[in-house]
Amino acid sequence: MKFLTFEYNKQKYYGVKVKREDSAWILPKLFEAFGEDKDYPKTLLEGITRYHTLDFQEIVRKLVEKADKEDDRHLYKAPFSEITFLxxxxxxxxxxxxxxxxxxxxxxxxxxxxxxxxxxxxxxxxxxxxxxxxxxxxxxxxxxxxxxxxxxxxxxxxxxxxxxxxxxxxxxxxxxxxxxxxxxxxxxxxxxxxxxxxxxxxxxxxxxxxxxxxxxxxxxxxxxxxxxxxxxxxxxxxxxxxxxxxxxxxxxxxxxxxxxxxxxxxxxxxxxxxxxxxxxxxxxxxxxxxxxxxxx
Missing domain, CATH: 3.90.850.10 (Fumarylacetoacetase-like, C-terminal domain)
Structure with a gap:
C-alpha cells in the first residue's frame, strides 16, 4: 500500500493511493462510513502507532473494498489534481x-x-x-x-x-x-x-x-x-x-x-x-x- 497525507478542500487528511488512479482514498471518511470503531486513527502516525503493520493494512483493505462497491464511491476519493501533498x-x-x-x-x-x-x-x-x-x-x-x-x-x-x-x-x-x-x-x-x-x-x-x-x-x-x-x-x-x-x-x-x-x-x-x-x-x-x- 502507498499511504499519504494531504490537504483537500482546506482540510488535512491521510489516505491510501487508489490502484491505477491518480487519486487517494480519504481514510477518515472511510472509517466514518464503514468502520466498526469510531475511535479510529485521525492521522497516519496514529495508525502506524496503534496497529501492527499488517493489521492496519488489513483494516484499510477491508474499508477500501466496502467503499469501492458504493455507487457514490467518488465521494470518498481525492483526485491528486485537487490536493496538496504534505x-x-x-x-x-x-x-x-x-x-x-x-x-x-x-x-x-x-x-x-x-x-x-x-x-x-x-x-x-x-x-x-x-x-x-x-x-x-x-x-x-x-x-x-x-x-x-x-x-x-x-x-x-x-x-x-x-x-x-x-x-x-x-x-x-x-x-x-x-x-x-x-x-x-x-x-x-x-x-x-x-x-x-x-x-x-x-x-x-x-x-x-x-x-x-x-x-x-x-x-x-x-x-x-x-x-x-x-x-x-x-x-x-x-x-x-x-x-x-x-x-x-x-x-x-x-x-x-x-x-x-x-x-x-x-x-x-x-x-x-x-x-x-x-x-x-x-x-x-x-x-x-x-x-x-x-x-x-
Whole structure:
C-alpha cells in the first residue's frame, strides 16, 4: 500500500493511493462510513502507532473494498489534481539522516568514508510538488541529495541487525536539501540541513518494496540526470543503520531515517551550478515513485 497525507478542500487528511488512479482514498471518511470503531486513527502516525503493520493494512483493505462497491464511491476519493501533498508522516523525533554512506559520494566531496549522523528539523518538512525558497539570504550553495527513507513501525531500542526489518513499517523518499557553505561554517550539520526537507510522496509498506537494498535512486535537476545510483552501494546497510541508531535513540513509530545519498551532488560536479530560483528537482526511487520539488 502507498499511504499519504494531504490537504483537500482546506482540510488535512491521510489516505491510501487508489490502484491505477491518480487519486487517494480519504481514510477518515472511510472509517466514518464503514468502520466498526469510531475511535479510529485521525492521522497516519496514529495508525502506524496503534496497529501492527499488517493489521492496519488489513483494516484499510477491508474499508477500501466496502467503499469501492458504493455507487457514490467518488465521494470518498481525492483526485491528486485537487490536493496538496504534505510530508506523509511527521516523525516524533527530528528526521534522522546518515551522511557519507555511499563511498563515491564521500569521495566526490573529499571526505573520509565514516559514519556521520545528524538530524533535520521537522519544521523543514515539505511534501511532494512543494515549493521551497532558494534561501539566498543565508546560502549560495544550496544542494540536493536524493535518498531512501526508512519509516519505523514500532518502538525500537538496542536491537540487533537481524531484527531490524521487523521494526520497519515502510519506505519513503527524502531530498536532503543541504547548504554546503553552512556545513563548512558550522561544526555540526543541523543548521545547514534544516532549511528544507522534501519527503514523500508516499510511504510504501515494506511488503511492496521487498528488496530495498537493491533499488535505483535517480535525481534530476531540470530534467538533467545528476544522480544515478542504487541502494546496493550503501556502506552501512539498512539493518545496520536501524540497529546502530537504536543503540543511542529509542526509535518511535513514525520516525524516519534517511539512509544517505549516492554520488552526483552539485558540490561534487565541477561544471554544475547549485540550486537556484526556477529550478526543479525530481528524486525517483524504484518501487516508491517520484518526489518533486520546485525552487522559487
Amino acid at each position: 510530508a506523509p508522516v511527521e516523525p516524533p523525533n527530528n528526521t534522522i539522516s546518515f551522511g557519507r554512506n555511499y563511498k563515491k559520494h564521500a569521495e566526490e566531496l573529499g571526505n573520509e568514508v565514516e559514519m556521520t549522523v545528524f538530524t533535520k528539523a521537522n519544521s523543514s518538512l515539505v511534501g511532494d510538488e512543494g515549493t521551497i525558497s532558494d534561501f539566498k539570504e543565508v546560502t549560495s550553495e544550496l544542494d540536493y541529495e536524493g535518498e531512501l527513507g526508512v519509516v519505523i513501525g514500532k518502538e525500537a531500542h538496542n536491537i540487533e541487525p537481524h531484527m531490524a526489518f521487523d521494526y520497519i513499517y515502510g519506505y519513503t523518499i527524502v531530498n536532503d536539501i543541504s547548504a554546503r557553505d553552512l556545513q563548512k561554517k558550522f561544526k555540526q550539520f543541523f543548521m545547514a540541513k534544516s532549511l528544507a526537507t522534501p519527503m514523500g510522496p508516499y510511504i510504501v509498506t515494506k511488503d511492496e518494496l521487498p528488496n530495498p537494498q537493491n533499488t535505483a535512486i535517480v535525481t534530476k535537476v531540470n530534467d538533467e540526470i545528476r544522480q544515478d545510483g542504487n541502494t546496493s552501494d550503501m556502506v552501512l546497510k539498512i539493518e545496520d543503520i536501524v540497529s546502530e541508531v537504536s543503540k543511542y535513540v529509542k526509535l518511535q513509530p513514525g520516525d524516519v531515517i534517511a539512509t544517505g545519498t549516492p554520488e552526483g551532488v552539485a558540490a561534487g560536479l565541477p561544471d554544475v551550478d547549485f540550486l537556484k530560483s526556477g529550478d526543479s528537482v525530481r528524486v525517483s526511487v524504484n518501487g516508491i515513485g517520484t518526489l518533486t520539488t520546485y525552487i522559487k
